[in-house]
Amino acid sequence: MGSNLVELGASNPATPKNANGDVRSAPRAHKPIRILVVDDEAHVRSMIGATLERQGYNVQLASSGREAVDTLDRNTFELVLTDIVMQEGNGIALLELIHAQRPNVPVIMVTAIHDISVAIDSMRRGAYDYLLKPFEREHLVATVQRALDHRQAIQESHTYQQNLEQVVRARTEMLRQAMEDLEHSYDVTLEALGDALDLKDSETEGHSKRVTAYTIALARAMGISPAQIRVIARGAFLHDIGKMAIPDEILRKPGKLTKEEMDFMREHCSRGYQMLRKIPFLSEAAEIVFAHQEHFDGSGYPSHTSGNKIPVGARIFAVADTLDAITSDRPYRKARTFDEAREEILRCSGSQFDPGVVEVYLKIPNELWHELRSEITNQNIRFSTFDIANPAAAQAS
Ligand SMILES: [Fe+2]
The missing domain is CATH 1.10.3210.10 (Hypothetical protein af1432)
Known part of the structure; x- marks a missing residue:
C-alpha cells in the first residue's frame, strides 16, 4: 500500500477528536461544509474523517446505521459517506432513507472490492458514487468534491427554477390583471352604446x-x-x-x-x-x-x-x-x-x-x-x- 493510500489497517492517533469522539473541524473563514462519515470500522472512519478535515470540511463520525440516523436527525449535512456492510444497520437501508427524506444530500458508498455488485446496485438506488477500499486520499477528496459540486449545481438549478416560476407567476398575474382591466373597459364602452340606444x-x-x-x-x-x-x-x-x-x-x-x-x-x-x-x-x-x-x-x-x-x-x-x-x-x-x-x-x-x-x-x-x-x-x-x-x-x- 503506497503512502498516499488511506491506511485501513491502523487507526491514526494524531487525528483530533471532540468529546463525543467526533473529528474536530479545521478553522475556516466561512461556515464549513458538514460531512457525515458512517463506518463500523473505527480506523476507516477516522482516516476518512482526518483526510476530509484537512480539506477544511466539518466531519462527524457514526459507527453504525442507527447512530447515523440519530446524527442526521440532529444535524444538517451536505454529504454522507457510508460503508455498505456494517454490524448494525446496513448502508443500503441508510442510503434509501436519506434519498427519501433528504434527496438533496448526495451519498457516497464506501465498500470493499467483493461488494462491487452491491455498490453498483446502490448507484441505481440513488447513491451519487462509490469508493472501493482501499482508495487513495486524492481519489477520496476528488470524489467528495465532485459530489459537492454536483449538489451545488442541482441547488443552483433548483433556485433558478424557483425564481423563474416566481417571475412567470408574477407576469401571469400582471397579464390577468391587464386582461381584466381591458375587459372592464370593453364593458364600459358597451354600456355607453346601450345608453345611446336608450336615448333613441x-x-x-x-x-x-x-x-x-x-x-x-x-x-x-x-x-x-x-x-x-x-x-x-x-x-x-x-x-x-x-x-x-x-x-x-x-x-x-x-x-x-x-x-x-x-x-x-x-x-x-x-x-x-x-x-x-x-x-x-x-x-x-x-x-x-x-x-x-x-x-x-x-x-x-x-x-x-x-x-x-x-x-x-x-x-x-x-x-x-x-x-x-x-x-x-x-x-x-x-x-x-x-x-x-x-x-x-x-x-x-x-x-x-x-x-x-x-x-x-x-x-x-x-x-x-x-x-x-x-x-x-x-x-x-x-x-x-x-x-x-x-x-x-x-x-x-
Ligand atoms: Fe329585437
Missing part, C-alpha cells in the same frame, strides 16, 4: 340591462361556463343595437307599422350583426344579436333557423326577453305579473322557446326576477350589467 328608443329603457341580468341568471342555471356567459351577456345587452339604424319615424311610430315598415324594422337583427361582427371581442356576441328573434320551431326571423341551430345564447335570450316584455309597461298596456309571464312562456315552450331553457326557467322562483328587476330599477351602484357573479343572479344556479 325610450321604450327599451332599462330593458337591455334587465334582459342581460335575466339572461345571465338563466345561463348560470343551465351550467354554461363563465367565459361563454360573458359572450352571451354582451349579445343580450346589444340585441337591439341594430335599431340605431332604423329611422325615428318608424322606431317611434305610435300606430301599427305597415308591411314595408315592419320589414325594415326586422332588419335590425342583421344591421346589429353587421355593426358588431368586425369588432373582435364582439364577433361571437354578434351571432346572438343576429339570431335573437329566431323561434325554436323556425317561425322567427331573419333566417327561420330552428332548434339547436339557433345559438344557445339566443335561445336563452328569447325567454329572458319575453319575461321582461310581459312584466314591463307598454304604451298600450300595463305590465303583467311574473306568474302570468310564467304561464305564457310555458305555453310557447317548443314553439317560440327551447323547451330545455324553459324547463330551467320554470325551476327558478319569481323572487329572483323581482330582485334583479328592482336592483336595476334602483340603479344599485354595486350592480354592473356584465357582473356574471352578481349575487342575485347566483341564486339561480
Whole structure:
C-alpha cells in the first residue's frame, strides 16, 4: 500500500477528536461544509474523517446505521459517506432513507472490492458514487468534491427554477390583471352604446340591462361556463343595437307599422350583426344579436333557423326577453305579473322557446326576477350589467 493510500489497517492517533469522539473541524473563514462519515470500522472512519478535515470540511463520525440516523436527525449535512456492510444497520437501508427524506444530500458508498455488485446496485438506488477500499486520499477528496459540486449545481438549478416560476407567476398575474382591466373597459364602452340606444328608443329603457341580468341568471342555471356567459351577456345587452339604424319615424311610430315598415324594422337583427361582427371581442356576441328573434320551431326571423341551430345564447335570450316584455309597461298596456309571464312562456315552450331553457326557467322562483328587476330599477351602484357573479343572479344556479 503506497503512502498516499488511506491506511485501513491502523487507526491514526494524531487525528483530533471532540468529546463525543467526533473529528474536530479545521478553522475556516466561512461556515464549513458538514460531512457525515458512517463506518463500523473505527480506523476507516477516522482516516476518512482526518483526510476530509484537512480539506477544511466539518466531519462527524457514526459507527453504525442507527447512530447515523440519530446524527442526521440532529444535524444538517451536505454529504454522507457510508460503508455498505456494517454490524448494525446496513448502508443500503441508510442510503434509501436519506434519498427519501433528504434527496438533496448526495451519498457516497464506501465498500470493499467483493461488494462491487452491491455498490453498483446502490448507484441505481440513488447513491451519487462509490469508493472501493482501499482508495487513495486524492481519489477520496476528488470524489467528495465532485459530489459537492454536483449538489451545488442541482441547488443552483433548483433556485433558478424557483425564481423563474416566481417571475412567470408574477407576469401571469400582471397579464390577468391587464386582461381584466381591458375587459372592464370593453364593458364600459358597451354600456355607453346601450345608453345611446336608450336615448333613441325610450321604450327599451332599462330593458337591455334587465334582459342581460335575466339572461345571465338563466345561463348560470343551465351550467354554461363563465367565459361563454360573458359572450352571451354582451349579445343580450346589444340585441337591439341594430335599431340605431332604423329611422325615428318608424322606431317611434305610435300606430301599427305597415308591411314595408315592419320589414325594415326586422332588419335590425342583421344591421346589429353587421355593426358588431368586425369588432373582435364582439364577433361571437354578434351571432346572438343576429339570431335573437329566431323561434325554436323556425317561425322567427331573419333566417327561420330552428332548434339547436339557433345559438344557445339566443335561445336563452328569447325567454329572458319575453319575461321582461310581459312584466314591463307598454304604451298600450300595463305590465303583467311574473306568474302570468310564467304561464305564457310555458305555453310557447317548443314553439317560440327551447323547451330545455324553459324547463330551467320554470325551476327558478319569481323572487329572483323581482330582485334583479328592482336592483336595476334602483340603479344599485354595486350592480354592473356584465357582473356574471352578481349575487342575485347566483341564486339561480
Ligand atoms: Fe329585437
